[in-house]
Amino acid sequence: MLPAPYRMTRSLDFGQTVGRGARAAQSTLVVHSLRSPGDRTDPPKVGLVVSKSVGNAVVRHRVSRRLRHVARSVLEDMQPGDRLVIRALPPSRDAASERLERELVSAFGRARAGGRR
Numbered sequence: 001m002l003p004a005p006y007r008m009t010r011s012l013d014f015g016q017t018v019g020r021g022a023r024a025a026q027s028t029l030v031v032h033s034l035r036s037p038g039d040r041t042d043p044p045k046v047g048l049v050v051s052k053s054v055g056n057a058v059v060r061h062r063v064s065r066r067l068r069h070v071a072r073s074v075l076e077d078m079q080p081g082d083r084l085v086i087r088a089l090p091p092s093r094d095a096a097s098e099r100l101e102r103e104l105v106s107a108f109g110r111a112r113a114g115g116r117r
Helices: 011-020 055-073 090-094 097-112
Strands: 020-026 029-034 046-048 083-088
Touching: 011 029, 011 046, 011 083, 020 097, 029 097, 046 055, 055 083, 055 090, 055 097
Parallel strands: 046 083
Antiparallel strands: 020 029, 029 083
């Protein structure tokens, strides 16, 4: 589970991260990463986007729980104030947690290295 202080909840944060952040895609997810400007003391934030195209409510909640769990693996690599949005794609509903984690780490690394934007 992702601790509450690290969860992105404000719509403005989602919009800025998706709009201005670097993007990297994998087969099961898309990552948008926005580095913090200067010295920030607030913790890094992670947000999830799991749309209806992934499946019904039960499937979306299962995917969300798994993504929240695997997001902890990249949390330690984030700097204070950084923001990360993980958008689940339809193939994520059938992917194992290990695959989701592997693809998240890979996409996060590529987004941090420059990504597209």
